Structure formats: C-alpha cells, structure tokens
Amino acid sequence: MNRNIRQQILLIALLPMLLAVVLLDGYFLYSRFTAMENNLVERAELLTRQISSSSEYALFSGNAAQVQNDVTTALKQKDIAVVAVQDVSGKMIAYGGEPVDDVERQAVNARASVGVVLDSADSFWVRAPITALAIDMNEFDGITGNTAPKILGHVLIKMDKLNLKQSKWEVLWVSLLISAVLFGLTMFLVLRVSSRIVNPIKALNHVVRSIGEGDLDIKLSAVPVIDELKELAQGISEMAKQLQSDRIALSAQTELLKANEERLNEVINTMPVALFIKDAQSRIMLMNSACEAQWGVLFANVQGTDASRYFPPEQVVDFLKKDKEVFAGRKLVDFEESVWNSEIHENRTLHTFKKPIYDGRGLPLYMICISVDISERKLSETRLKQLNEELETRIEEATRELRLKKEDAESANYDKTRFLAAASHDLRQPMHALGLFVGELHSKLTTPEQQKIAGKVEESVGALSNLLDALLDISKLDAGVVSPNIVAFPIGGLLTRIARDYAPVAEHKGLTLHVIPNDTVIESDPILLERVLVNLISNALRYTPIGGRVLLACRNRGAQLRIEVRDSGVGIPESEQQNIFKEFVQLANKERDRSKGLGLGLAIVDRIARLLRLDIALRSLPKRGSVFAVSVPRQVAQIAETQLSESSDISTEDARQENEFDNLNVLVIDDNPLVRKSTQGIIESWGCQVSMAASLKEVKEIHARGDFDLVICDYRLPDGDGIQIADWVKDDFRHQPLFILISGDTSPEVLQMVNERGIQLLHKPVRPAKLRSLIQYLLSQKP
Secondary structure, eight states, rough: OOOOOOHHHHHHHHHHHHHHHHHHHHHHHHHHHHHHHHHHHHHHHHHHHHHHHHHHHHHHOOOOHHHHHHHHHTTTTTTTTEEEEEEETTTTEEEESOOOOOHHHHHHHHHOSEEEEEEEEEEEEEEEEEEEEEEOOEEEEEEOOOOOOOEEEEEEEEEEEEEEEHHHHHHHHHHHHHHHHHHHHHHHHHHHHHHHHHHHHHHHHHHHHHHHHTTTTOOOSOOOOSSSHHHHHHHHHHHHHHEEEEEEHHHHHHHHHHHHHHHHHHHHOOOOOOEEEEETTEEEEOHHHHHHHTTOOHHHHHTTTTGGGGOHHHHHHHHHHHHHHHHHTTTTHHHHEEEEEEETTEEEEEEEEEEEEEEETTTTEEEEEEEEHHHHHHHHHHHHHHHHHHHHHHHHHHHHHHHHHHHHHHHHHHHHHHHHHHHHHHHHHHHHHHHHHHHHHHOOOOSSSHHHHHHHHHEEEEHHHHHHHHHHHHHHHHHOOOOOOOOOETTTHHHHHHHHHHHHHHTTOOOEEEEEEOOOOOEEEEHHHHHHHHHHHHHHHEEESTTTTEEEEEEEEEEEEEEEEEEOOOOOOOGGGGGGGGOOOOTOOOOOGGGGSOOOHHHHHHHHHHHOOOOEEEEEETTTEEEEEEEEEEEEEOOOOOOOOOOOOSSSOOOOOOOTTTTTTTEOOSHHHHHHHHHHHHHHHHTTTTEEEHHHHHHHHHSOOOSSSSSEEESEEETTEEEHHHHHHHHHHHOEEEEEEOOOOOOOOHHHHHHHTTOEEESOOOOOHHHHHHHHHHHHHOO
C-alpha cells in the first residue's frame, strides 16, 4: 500500500500479464501433456491390434514360434517394455521384455477388460483380444453375417512412460523459457512506458512540495508529453501564480488585520465602559482599562484566574453561578449586580451584559461581558422617586381641584341644557297650539287673500318651529340619547328626496340646485345621514347669492363613498373653518337675522358625524365658494333599498300615502284648554271622533272603559305625566290603542324613558302635516 508510483504501475501492468502467462502456460501444458499421453496409449492399442491380427492364424494353428517371433519384433518398438500373448485359458504362449512380478501380473489378469487395464506413474498395460470367426462346416454357402467371433487369446503390452516424462520436462522448460522471455520483455516495455509517466509525476511532486514549502517561483524543468499530465502541469503553474497573488493579497490583509487588531485593542482599552472576556471556566482572558478602574485591580494580576481573591466570597459564588447560567442559556443576558471595588473599598452597582460564544460542536468557548457603572444613576433614581412621590401628591391635589372645577363645569353645562329644554318647552306650548290653529284655519278660509295671509302666518310659524327644532336637536345630541340605526341602503332615494324638497327653495332664491343621481349602496343611519346632508344643503342655499350654483354629487373612493356639497357662495376664511362647527357661529349673519337660523346647523352636522363616525372635510376660499364632503362606508354588493324608519327623533318630513281617518276614535289629553281645542279642531277636520281630558284623574274617572283607536297625550299634566298615562293605558285598557306622546321637554331623562318604552314622541310645536303623517304611519304598521 506504501509503494511508490513506479512500483504501482509495474504491479498494475505485470500482475495481469503474469496471471495471463500462468493461465496460458497451464492451459498449454495441460493440453500438450494430455495429447502426449493419449498418443502413447493410442500407439500401444494400435500395436496390440497389429499383434492380435498377426497372431490370429498362428495361434489358431498352434504355431507358437510364429507368435514368439511377432512378440520379439514388437519389442523393438520404442517405449515397449513387455509383450505377452496368452490363450483363452490364460496360458502364456509367447513372452518378451523385462520380467514382471507376481503382484503386477495378478493385477493385470484380474482385469478382464480390454484397452488400458492398469495405469501407474511409470507404465501402463494395454490388452487386446485375439479373435477368429467361427465357420459352420455344415453350411455350404460360406460364412454368414450372423457368425459370432471366437476369442482365441489376448495380447498384453506394457508401455514405459520414461520417454513421456522426459518429453514433458522438455515441453515444460520450453514453455517456462518462453514465458520468462515474454515477462521480461513486458517488464522492459512497462518500465520504458512508465518512465514517461513517473518522471513527470515526480517532477510535479517536487514542484507541489516546493509550493507547499512556500517556493511559489519554482518552474517545471520539462513539459510532460502526456496530455493529461501537461494539463496538470499547467494547472499547477496557474495555481502557483494564483497562490502567489493570494499570498501577496493575504500579506496585505494580514498587515491590515494586524493594524485593525492594534486599533481594536486601543479602542477596547479606551472604551468608557468596562469590557472583559472569560473562558468556559470563568477565567479572565481579557479586560480593558475601564474594567480595571471599575474593579480596582490590574489585568496582569487576574489574567488566567477567576479573580476570586479580589472579591468577597459571596460575590465570587454569585459570579460563577451566573456564568454557568449564561453558558446554559445560550443567549445574551443582562442584569444588575453589586461588585466590590478593591481600590475604593466599596460596592458599586453595575448593569452587566453577557454574551456566550460556542464552537462548531456547540461547546462553550468564551463569554464577552460589558459592565456599566449605574451607581450614580441608581442614586438619582432614588432621589427622583422621592421627587415623584412629592409630585404625585401635588398632582393628586391639583387633580382634585380640577375634578371639582370639571364637576362645576359639567353642572353648569347640565344647567344650560336643562335651561334650553325648559325654555324650549315653554315656547313650544303656544307654538304647538298656534300651528294647529293655523292648520285648522287653512281648511276654513275661502278667499285667495285670506289663504295668502294664512300662508304668511304659517311660514312665520314654520321658521320659528325650525329654530326650536334646532335647539331641540342640539339638546338631544348633547344628552346622548340618540342611537344610530346602521343599515345598508342605496343612496339614490335620499338624493331624490333632497332634490325634490329643495329644488323649489333654490328656484325661489334664484339659485341652481343640481343633484347628480347615484345608486351606490352604503352603510349608515339613513335618517341621521339625511339630516347631515339637509343641513349642508340648507347652509349652501342660505349663503349663496342670487345666480349661484349648488351641487350635490357622490364619488367612490375605495371602500368609501364621498358625498360632496359644493356651492359658489361667499366662502369661509381658513382661520374660521374650525369655528363654524361651534354653536351659534354665523360668519355671514353678523346682523343676527333669525330668518338665517341660529347658527346651529353645522354644529348639529358635527355632532351627528361624530355619532356616526363619519369624516367631514371642508375646502373653501372667500368669494369662491365652499366644498363640504362626507365619507360614508360603501357596500359592494347591491342590496334592495331599505325603507327609512321613524326610529330616530331627529326626522325629516317624508311624503306618506294618505289614509282615511273616518270614524277613528281619538282621545286627546292636555292640561292646556287652548291646545285641547286646537287639537280637537284639526283632528275632527280629518274626520275623526275626538274625546278630551285634562288630567290623569279625569282620564281614569271618565274614560276608563273607553274604546279608543288612538291616544294623543301631553307629557306635562297637573297630577302626573304622559309616561304614567302610557303605562296605565297599557295595563288597564282592554283594547290597546295607538299612543303618541307630545312634549316640549327635551331633558335627557324624558328622552331616555321614552326610548325604553318604545313610545312615539313628537316635540312641540307639532305641525299638522307631521302629526297626520305619523298617524298614517302607525295605522299602516298596526296588524
């Protein structure tokens, strides 16, 4: 296995040759020896047949001399040692040759076969029968084909193998000589051919060794003739050139690395934080000057040790325990610890970071540690904690004062809301009666002038009613009792109603109102969203001069539908664009013309938008106009248009199908005779039968057994309220009538109780058309 390449080539070339020569020689010798033996046997058998043939007549006639003569003649043949002729009884007739011992004679006679009857290393015996044809003398036709031969005796010949052995040796030596010549010639050729491979390989080996020893300038003395070796030589030369180039680059990098290492050591030593490195046995391998100052020891004194003699025993135990935990955790850890400083003889509080490093097998190598002295910071934290405690005490006192002020502000705001509700109620009572009387008056006037005057009165009543409605809406939104009913509906119906209701208003003012149709399905409260758009359209129409344009259009913006109200009005300065959403702010109504409202429209828009979680955007330039935009969630799937409900108390007047009220039995309950009379008049003009009561007691005494279809009740009564009436009607009336509560009280408590019971509520003043529309709606919903 350790032979050189020349020996390997010789083995590779000669072993197959040697094996082939041995096999061929063996085959040749075997074939040759077998042929020689077979020739000797065949010659012996031929000779026995010749003697048998020549001795047939002599033996038949009893001429023994002739037989002996044949035997003597046969002995002259080569390799014949003995010739004997026996009769059929085994009697020796003739004999010639060397004497035969009794054992060999008995062995030959014991075998009755013909051919080779006995074979040994030095000789072999061959037997052949002496036969004669038996002739029947009684047959005159001669010998027939069926005549059986008659055995007269046997001829025995002993053949000597001495000459055969000599011939075999001669053949063997000739064969070996030829093989040796071929083997020598082959070795000569192999050596000549192998030198063309071995010598270049030795040269290449020398070159490679020289390259390995650093001699990259060495060259091959001669180029190999064999292509593969030539390519290998070229590759080695290129490799030497590349290695030389790499060595130059590596030398430069080594110098650079050395310089970087020096700079790194300098940086480590000048670091403001302590850095030290421990091996897997927690022995100090490296530490910088900051660490020396932090511990109060020199690196030379602790290098290769665990520095246990410079720290208290309990700290050393804690250090070793944490080091084991860090190596076991296999990740960066940080913690605070107390470390003794041997120079100043006191414990310092350190924030330490430790990162374990492992080898390729996952075994720990070393640990990089950085410590930051946070003793001063901890002291500052203690002081800061004391200051924080003092500050918290002050904050609590200030919070308590702010809470009291907030409660006072909330109380004032609540008082303001209650004041608005009470003032609104006191104003609604006469307005309610006035509206009902005007409605009844319309049905009784006949001349156009009378109708015109009544129309002006109704217009004034409507304007005043709108102002009160705005105050009521603000009060309800501030009370938080308005709950949005979010449904999916196409916006097309809402746009159609706005176009239908406000086109006459725009035309009356000399403006152009353009509403672009859109059937996108959106998700919102249809009533509240319509109020937002109505207020924006009203503002646009109110503050756009004659000849101007107002546009209501929708645009898809991803998952949102952007609804825009554009006008060419007076515009809004940028400095006032946030103020217009406050209560009672009217930039273009400094003279406070109440026909232009109270300045609550945009405040209501802002509150509803926050309630519905909608974004309101405004772009405006003075004398150029304004754009108000509302973004509403859009639903992709087309949904059938949802019917607008009357669930919200901030409502617009929808056109409803008129129902006949003939013979409808109605109970009107109100403590104000004027309101009772006006309500009776307008309802009777619709064909209803009206009964009236002024108090809860009167209702229970007079109408306890009444059978009414509808009850219209005021909220404030002398001995109770409308909520109590509704509860009593629900519990005691045999037939449950429809129930409408009319109130001028906008307090949150009243609105909350109405919502909890599901009572239909109308706020004073109630327009006759609105009351009629609600009655028609309730009748249509009744089973």
